[in-house]
Amino acid sequence: MAMGKGAKIYVAGHRGLVGSAIMRLLQKEGYTNIVARSHEELDLTNTVAVGEFFKKEKPEYVFDAAAKVGGIYANSTFPADFIYENLAIQNNIIHASYEHTVKKLLFLSSSCTYPKDCPQPMKEEYLLTGVLEPTNKPYAVAKLAGVLTCQSYNKQYGTNFISVMPSNAYGPNDHYDLKNSHVLPAFIRKFFEAKTQGKKEVVLWGTGSPYREFIHVDDIAAGCLFLMNTDTQEDLFNLGTGVEISIKALAELIGKVSGYEGRLTWDTTKPDGVGRKLMDMSRMRSLGWKHAIELEEGVKDAYEWYAAHYDGVTGERIK
Numbered sequence: 001m002a003m004g005k006g007a008k009i010y011v012a013g014h015r016g017l018v019g020s021a022i023m024r025l026l027q028k029e030g031y032t033n034i035v036a037r038s039h040e041e042l043d044l045t046n047t048v049a050v051g052e053f054f055k056k057e058k059p060e061y062v063f064d065a066a067a068k069v070g071g072i073y074a075n076s077t078f079p080a081d082f083i084y085e086n087l088a089i090q091n092n093i094i095h096a097s098y099e100h101t102v103k104k105l106l107f108l109s110s111s112c113t114y115p116k117d118c119p120q121p122m123k124e125e126y127l128l129t130g131v132l133e134p135t136n137k138p139y140a141v142a143k144l145a146g147v148l149t150c151q152s153y154n155k156q157y158g159t160n161f162i163s164v165m166p167s168n169a170y171g172p173n174d175h176y177d178l179k180n181s182h183v184l185p186a187f188i189r190k191f192f193e194a195k196t197q198g199k200k201e202v203v204l205w206g207t208g209s210p211y212r213e214f215i216h217v218d219d220i221a222a223g224c225l226f227l228m229n230t231d232t233q234e235d236l237f238n239l240g241t242g243v244e245i246s247i248k249a250l251a252e253l254i255g256k257v258s259g260y261e262g263r264l265t266w267d268t269t270k271p272d273g274v275g276r277k278l279m280d281m282s283r284m285r286s287l288g289w290k291h292a293i294e295l296e297e298g299v300k301d302a303y304e305w306y307a308a309h310y311d312g313v314t315g316e317r318i319k
Helices: 017-028 047-057 072-077 079-099 134-157 183-197 217-228 247-258 282-286 295-309
Strands: 009-012 061-064 104-108 161-166 168-170 201-205 214-216 236-239 263-267
Touching (some): 009 017, 017 168, 017 217, 047 079, 061 217, 072 134, 079 104, 104 217, 134 161, 161 217, 168 183, 168 295, 183 201, 183 295, 214 295, 217 236, 236 282, 247 263
Parallel strands (some): 009 061, 061 104, 104 161, 168 214
């Protein structure tokens, strides 16, 4: 059953990359009763506070896009933070949704929950069939636990909790800290600063040989809203484009979009991560959904957004 335009909808993590895109889309589509809280207003790792929020607000639908996220450096440097905070946040939201009879919850998991040597393209049933990539294992374990928590509540309590596993997301409100960001936003920042500062060289991590799949965050939001308004037999969905690109080709694309004409140097002492991570999109496509934003168009949008919001010398956000 579709959400009514006046249904009470809680978006957890509404200031983040995916959460802010879901907020924009809900508002654009005419949903009028959306609730959200900043971290300062509601600490989602606080079980009592989350329970009190649900008791007071009584949301009918929940988009759980709240998470601690980061790239290879952040995951390897702060593993305890990644597993503790993500487990606490999702456990509190999922359990409170059960206790307060939320009609439907959508949990944002991650493609990194798939095994390191997963067959390609990755199908939903391949979860838990092999070991995880070690560079982000604590985060992956937490996100995998979220999927299993939703499935367990469905089985035991008859809830309607679904999980989505997006491929690499990018777009407005992404993280651009070079130590903590993912590859695409890190490249956007590096190329923008190189062009702004007239640098003759851009140094990039790894060999450039791995392949990755990227999906614009507005497409993720569209897919999430589609699933919230669609009755499904399954409770787990890949959310991507089904199209992959090498990291080297991605760098060349961002260089083209930015107009940077300098030299690209690959620091092969830095890790690559897994060789491929391509989503099988059969399940979503069988429901009639497909992404709308192709990579070059999306990269142009993301680059222009970054250029309008960040200083090319200091790297500080200006608006």
